[in-house]
Amino acid sequence: MSPTTRAARWSRALTATTIATGLLLLGAAPGAVAGESAPGVAAAAPCTGVDRPAPPIDESEAPRPGQSAPKALPVPARPVGGDQMGTCGTVVPKGAPAPPEVGVQSYVVADLDSGAVLAARVPHARLRPASLLKTLTGLLVAQKLPMNQRVVGTQDDANQEGTRVGIGPGGQYTVDQLLHGMLMASGNDIAHALALQLTGSVPGTVDLMNRTATQIGALDTRAATPSGLDGPGQSSSAYDLASIFRLGMQHEPFAQAVGTKQTVIPGWGPNPPVPVSNDNKILGRYPGALGGKTGFTDDARHTYIGSAQRDGRRLVVVLMHGEQRPVPMYEQGIALLDYGFELPRGASVGQLTEPPAGQTVGDTTAPSPAAGASLDDGAASPATGTTNWETPLAIGAVVVLGLIVLAARLRRRG
Secondary structure, three states, X not given: OOHHHHHHHHHHHOOHHHHHHHHHHHOOOXXXXXXXXOOOOOOOOOOXXXXXXXXXXXXXXXXXXXXXXXXXXXXXXXXXXXXXXXXXXXXXXXXXXXXXXXXXXXXXXXXXXXXEEEEEEOOOOOEOOHHHHHHHHHHHHHHHOOOOOEEEOOHHHHOOOOOOOOOOOOOEEEHHHHHHHHHHHOOHHHHHHHHHHHHOOHHHHHHHHHHHHHHHOOOOOEOOOOOOOOOOOOEEOHHHHHHHHHHHOOOHHHHHHHHOOEEEEOOOOOOOOEEEEOOOOOOOOOOOEEEEXXXXXXXXXXXXXXXXXXXXXXXEEXXXXXXXXXXXXXHHHHHHHHHXXXXXXXXXXXXXXXXXXXXXXXXXXXOOOOOOOOOOOOOOOOOOOOOOOOOOOOHHHHHHHHHHHHOOOOOOOO
């Protein structure tokens, strides 16, 4: 299917009502394109109601006994990545055509090599990442652990909630095999096992993830779990996840894992080896596909990362809070990749973040708040020194959430 045909299909299938509903949930009005944000709103102005995810629809984010719910992360005085990254609507390079309509609340299309952001919708909206957060776990694994290191599975691994690949007590695996299983098939059992390898404990790895996010300037991101299962205060953004994925793709084990279509994970006990297929349907269906990541929870809804290369360019697309109907998430991602590849080289509305020059990802020293801990009002961000921005969610968000609750409930995944 040609890019033009795809664009026409999106216009028919993804109605203006779908787009307006998503933007209402974000508390933003539909924005103009051609290098500017929503009419009458300066690009650097904060967007109402996007400093934290909407209230949960289940009990997955209930704080542990004795802990209170974390407050929203501080919002930088200026948007990370450039002023246009503060848009409350959609932004594209000046003079560029409008991007295809997609039924998600937030997205980013960016160049994997230069880090240039080519198009975005509310890129810093803080939403639940679901299993896209495994890209941060995977980045740390690729950076810190030897791929041939042996790992013995445990019953705790096998008992993890949500999607499991099938590792178990006594199973013998390499880190490389586990990295493949986590990024290809979103195994929460594997995310648990790798978290223990990284720091010796799940809380230790969550803290490392949060310190790493601060280090690289991913200031919308706060991990509560290494798998992406929803937890107290957890959030990320399309901008942050594009930045994290870009860093991950600079490590061959990570890039190989997201781009592998099929592999086999060793069995354990009486259980035979487990064939694993990549659940990202962009592979094999889009020329030049490099892979990515999928995610879903009841609260996050569907999230998606896809990447591809064409004519010497490598692009990534991140989609947040969408649905698989009427158009599957990976096809919505393909439409935006097509759009990005059609833009001229050098086109940009912003820049992805990365570690300061000379620093290695994961080599962090500054402490970060524990995922379940409360942040005091006005607490300073280690990276920006800005103060906490408290903005109530729009009443319309509650209405939309009520409609979501009434929709067909899907199995909760990380």
